[in-house]
Amino acid sequence: DTGVSQNPRHKITKRGQNVTFRCDPISEHNRLYWYRQTLGQGPEFLTYFQNEAQLEKSRLLSDRFSAERPKGSFSTLEIQRTEQGDSAMYLCASSVNGNTIYFGEGSWLTVV
Amino acid sequence: GENVEQHPSTLSVQEGDSAVIKCTYSDSASNYFPWYKQELGKGPQLIIDIRSNVGEKKDQRIAVTLNKTAKHFSLHITETQPEDSAVYFCAASNPYNQGGKLIFGQGTELSVKP
Numbered sequence: 203d204t205g206v207s208q209n210p211r212h213k214i215t216k217r218g219q220n221v222t223f224r225c226d227p228i229s230e231h232n233r234l235y236w237y238r239q240t241l242g243q244g245p246e247f248l249t250y251f252q253n254e255a256q257l258e259k260s261r262l263l264s265d266r267f268s269a270e271r272p273k274g275s276f277s278t279l280e281i282q283r284t285e286q287g288d289s290a291m292y293l294c295a296s297s298v299n300g301n302t303i304y305f306g307e308g309s310w311l312t313v314v
Numbered sequence: 315g316e317n318v319e320q321h322p323s324t325l326s327v328q329e330g331d332s333a334v335i336k337c338t339y340s341d342s343a344s345n346y347f348p349w350y351k352q353e354l355g356k357g358p359q360l361i362i363d364i365r366s367n368v369g370e371k372k373d374q375r376i377a378v379t380l381n382k383t384a385k386h387f388s389l390h391i392t393e394t395q396p397e398d399s400a401v402y403f404c405a406a407s408n409p410y411n412q413g414g415k416l417i418f419g420q421g422t423e424l425s426v427k428p
Contacts, residue, residue, distance in 0.1 A: 206357075233413060244320075244403050244418030245358065257413055293357055300407065300414020303348070305357040 204228060206306035208294050214312045215284055222280045223309045227296030234277050235303065236269055237293040238262065245293055245305075251277060284313045316341040318406050320419025327394050328427055335422045337404035338386040344406040347380060347387045348416070352401045361402075362389070394426045 207226040215221050227234045232253050237245035249259045253274040271277040281288055291308040317340040327333050345366035350358035364371045364378045371378050380387040391398055401423050405416040
């Protein structure tokens with residue numbers, strides 16, 4: 203499978219705990235995006251990377267959220283001190299220079 | 315910033331009928347318009363896209379039309395089948411600005427009844 207890979211697919215955590223999601227983009231894709239999706243809504247942009255550089259962050263990305271792409275390949279999204287409002291599906295996507303964006307299967311987060 | 319409106323929010327058709335989903339966008343600089351199909355519990359799957367230099371694109375039973383003057387684009391599915399049942403999202407972006415981030419519509423839940 204050479205598509206965008208995300209793990210874990212599901213995570214249940216207690217409020218206040220930290221969680222980390224990993225994304226492996228399609229090989230040779232220089233842009234990597236993170237989106238968040240809640241039930242009944244379309245995906246909302248969080249942030250994106252051009253190679254290893256994080257070039258834009260949405261206002262949705264509070265100080266508790268941090269994303270990295272250290273070597274320009276895989277990326278991690280960490281949420282610190284999780285809150286119930288963080289419960290959502292976190293989607294990763296990748297592209298070559300912003301053309302034809304492909305999504306992974308998402309990582310479901312449930313904060314209890 | 316860009317805003318994308320999508321209608322209808324739900325659509326129910328009989329198997330074999332056609333389905334049409336419409337979207338409007340606000341930013342005239344947007345020039346890339348993909349459509350995604352999302353099944354329950356899965357990520358969005360790209361089904362067709364169109365760029366601003368083209369007015370229409372077709373791929374088997376699926377077609378997309380774009381009217382740049384009116385800033386709207388539509389998805390047409392002909393000869394619908396039960397496996398077409400899913401949530402469909404339209405999106406807009408400018409690959410040369412803001413990283414090509416996609417702005418999504420609110421989604422249309424399509425139900426195809428056998």
